Amino acid sequence: MQPPSPGSGDDREMSRVRIIKAAAEIAAEQGFEGTTISKVTKRSGLPASSVYWFFRDKDHLLAEVVRHSFEQWIAAEPRWERDPRDERSLAEGLRAILSRSTRGLPGAPDFLRIGHMLLLESREAEARQYFLATRDAVASSIAAWFTSYFSTELRARRPELAMDLARIVIASTDGLFLAHQIDEAGDPDDFITIIVAIVEQAVAG
Numbered sequence: 001m002q003p004p005s006p007g008s009g010d011d012r013e014m015s016r017v018r019i020i021k022a023a024a025e026i027a028a029e030q031g032f033e034g035t036t037i038s039k040v041t042k043r044s045g046l047p048a049s050s051v052y053w054f055f056r057d058k059d060h061l062l063a064e065v066v067r068h069s070f071e072q073w074i075a076a077e078p079r080w081e082r083d084p085r086d087e088r089s090l091a092e093g094l095r096a097i098l099s100r101s102t103r104g105l106p107g108a109p110d111f112l113r114i115g116h117m118l119l120l121e122s123r124e125a126e127a128r129q130y131f132l133a134t135r136d137a138v139a140s141s142i143a144a145w146f147t148s149y150f151s152t153e154l155r156a157r158r159p160e161l162a163m164d165l166a167r168i169v170i171a172s173t174d175g176l177f178l179a180h181q182i183d184e185a186g187d188p189d190d191f192i193t194i195i196v197a198i199v200e201q202a203v204a205g
Contacts, residue, residue, distance in 0.1 A: 015046055015050055015054075016054050017068075018044045018045070018046060019040060019044050019046060019050065019051055019054060019055070019061070020061075020064055020065050020068050021044075022040050022043035022044035023035060023040050023061050023062060023065050024065045024069065024110040024114070025043060026039050026040060026043060027062060027065065027110075027113075027114050027117070028110065028113055028114070031117060031121075032062065032117065032118060032121060032125065035058060035062065036058065037051055037052075037057075037058060037061075040061070059125050059126045059127065060126060062114060062125065062126070062127040063125070063126040063127040063129075063130050065110055065111075065114060065127065066110070066111040066114055066115055066127045066130050066131050066134075067111075067130055068110075069109050069110035069111035069112075069114075070109070070111040070130075070134050072109075073109040073111060073112075077100070077101055078096075078097045078100045078101055079141075080097065080138075080141040080142045080144070080145040081141075081145065082145055082148045082149075089149075090146070090149040090199070090200070090203065091196050091199070091200055093145075093149075094195070094196050094199060095192055095196050098169075098192045098195060098196075099188075099189075099192060101173070102173065102176060102188045102191065102192065103188070105173065105176055105177045105180055111131065111134070112177055113181075114127060114131075115127070115128070115131030115134075115135075116174070116177075116178070118131060119131070119132075135170065138170065139163065139166045139167060139170055140163075140166075142165075142166035142169055142170070143162040143163040143165070143166040144162070146161070146162040146165050146166065146199075147162040149203075150162065150203075154203070161202065161203070164202070165199055165202060165203075168195070168198060168199070168202075169195065169199075172191070172195050176188070176191055
């Protein structure tokens with residue numbers, strides 16, 4: 001039986017976002033196991049019936065937390081899309097994108113924080129599967145961006161290179177994200193310089 005509606009229109013969406021934000025805060029503080037529907041209702045100020053109106057269970061709720069955070073984050077991030085008129089070198093283009101994307105890491109987007117937590121726990125949760133799918137999609141976009149700079153000969157000779165570089169970029173930003181959670185990270189410009197140098201060396205090799 002469907003629980004009673006928490007409202008309609010804008011009120012309903014506001015309630016949904018309140019629940020998602022409350023769940024994100026609790027998951028960040030107490031992990032997957034520590035996140036319960038009762039804690040979410042207390043933090044959000046909404047009854048359990050409202051939570052179950054929008055979400056099947058805790059797993060579904062945390063998957064929506066990851067999805068909601070990822071959509072907000074990706075909307076503010078520079079696109080891994082190369083304008084055909086862009087005449088910058090690969091190094092210049094990469095530096096420009098990373099200079100913008102790394103600035104948002106200290107804010108610890110919920111999808112990164114919760115996603116990494118679920119990966120480390122090896123938990124087969126819906127949120128984990130969504131997080132892995134978003135990483136695959138981002139990796140494909142980055143790989144396509146790298147490929148746009150490659151000559152036909154390089155693409156044929158090293159077909160795996162673009163995806164390898166995409167994984168290096170993602171792994172490196174994962175490390176920078178974790179460094180921000182542990183302590184104050186170093187100068188992001190130094191980090192970007194290192195990544196650009198690695199990429200240039202890999203392409204030249």
